[in-house]
Amino acid sequence: MINLDIYGWNDKLDQLKQQSTPKSLHHGRIAVVHRTCYDVISENGLLHCELTGNMVFGRPDYELPCVGDWVIFQTFEENRGIIVDILPRERTLYRKKSGTISDKQAIASYVDKAFIVQSLDDNFNVRRAERFIAQILEENINAALILNKADIIFDRSKIEEQIKHIACKIPVFFTSIHDRQTIILLRNSIVEGETVVFVGSSGVGKSSLVNALCEEPLLRTSDISISTGKGRHTSTRREMVLMKNSGILIDTPGVREFGLAINDADSLAAILDISDLAKSCRFKDCEHTGEPDCAVLKAVDNGILDPDVYESYLKLQREAWHFSATEHERRKREKSFSKIVTQVKKNKGIS
Ligand SMILES: Nc1nc2c(ncn2[C@@H]2O[C@H](COP(=O)(O)OP(=O)(O)OP(=O)(O)O)[C@@H](O)[C@H]2O)c(=O)[nH]1
Ligand SMILES: [Mg+2]
Ligand SMILES: [Zn+2]
Structure with missing residues (x-):
């Protein structure tokens, strides 16, 4: 019998399982994702599992099991099973x-x-x-x-x-x-x-x-x-x-590109060390792209903030916004955004 605690199983997950799952079903963690099936590590060892039709057709791709997920399954042979549910995801x-x-x-x-x-x-x-x-x-x-x-x-x-x-x-x-x-x-x-x-x-x-x-x-x-x-x-x-x-x-396999899938572009400022500067901008909702008394743009001018980091901030912010915006918002804003970026780059001599 494998102690799943070493794979991260804990009381919280156990409670979640008790609340939602009949006793006859088992739990395990996705260890390997194959094209259409999964290796699941469970108390009884490694099992090869497939998904129920309900799961395959009833959820968007990103809600199908990924490696690290805790899943609920039913066994049908000694080392085979069918995944019927995923426990709520965290830190994905x-x-x-x-x-x-x-x-x-x-x-x-x-x-x-x-x-x-x-x-x-x-x-x-x-x-x-x-x-x-x-x-x-x-x-x-x-x-x-x-x-x-x-x-x-x-x-x-x-x-x-x-x-x-x-x-x-x-x-x-x-x-x-x-x-x-x-x-x-x-x-x-x-x-x-x-x-x-x-x-x-x-x-x-x-x-x-x-x-x-x-x-x-x-x-x-x-x-x-x-x-x-x-x-x-x-x-x-x-x-x-x-x-x-x-x-x-x-x-994980190497990735050629890693596109942002985030909804809150505000966190970018903290990551790129811009948020402290941004506190001194005149406007609370300053976008740092040309507003008067923008402390971020001033810092680029004074050489305090690396123009490359600033440009990276703009690019990532734009990408995050694009990901979360609706189609209509996207079309409306795209034109003005490109204009601003070109203008700012021109002003700051960023090529
Ligand atoms: N010189 C040197 N070579 C390394 C080092 N680490 C890995 N390599 C070599 O780099 C090559 C690629 O290593 P992998 O571990 O297959 O790279 P990976 O990131 O898993 O690549 P993918 O699976 O394609 O995403 C192999 O030839 C390794 O021997 C290192 O620290 N120094
Ligand atoms: Mg590899
Ligand atoms: Zn600003």
Whole structure:
């Protein structure tokens, strides 16, 4: 019998289950998402589960089970089951579904920490890191930036300069799977019972880091060395593994783009260190795009706020707004917004 507490099961979840579920049904956590079926870890071990027709056709895609979800199922053979319900989600990491305006996709649920992994070659991109952070913090998940492949040559002071506005908000780790000490430091940041999801581009070493942390080759990694090229989407599914006496790690396939799926663009200011400045703007609802006595624009002028960070703020804010706005609002505002951004950039000499 498996004690599901080590997978994060707790009294609160137990109460939720009691309230809504007949005693004959079981509970478990989604460990692997396949195309149409799921591996579910339960008290009786790993089960292969499918969804009831009601679930498949009665819910939008983003409400179908994702890795980390706690589900209720009925067994019908020794190691097979049918998922009939999902317990209410908490701390779910979403992203905008590629190719849509406002559809979202659930990446992982019941997440305590998200590790944004970038490698210290040309994958490193502070703007992309900000995008991940915005989405992660929106869900009340703790974020950390993992700069991997620290064994290759890179300019550490230049990188530190670029991420200083991030490093004062979230932990940053320089790691290498070839340097045990860096892996131990990362491991020490994970508390027992905590769920950690790894996100980032393909080939940055997410699966390699999971393996290094677990000290076992649990996940397939790219065999392409960094000298010959980047990884090529080696991981194809979201998968949860247990780190002995520690946390629960969720590996995800590399993403080409990570669109924001947030409704509240206000949180962006706090993340990008703009909210303190914004308190001094003349208008409470200042959008920092040309209003008189705008402290944010003044800070860009005086060199206090990096114009690149400011531009990133505008872009992310616009994207978040787009995601949450109705079709009508979108059309109405789009034209004026583009004009403002172009004007501000022109005034500030941002290319
Ligand atoms: N030099 C160096 N290479 C690394 C490090 N970590 C991973 N790699 C290599 O980078 C390549 C890609 O690693 P993966 O772990 O497959 O990358 P991934 O992020 O899981 O990629 P996807 O599954 O495609 O999203 C492999 O050849 C690894 O051996 C590191 O710290 N240093
Ligand atoms: Mg991988
Ligand atoms: Zn302002």
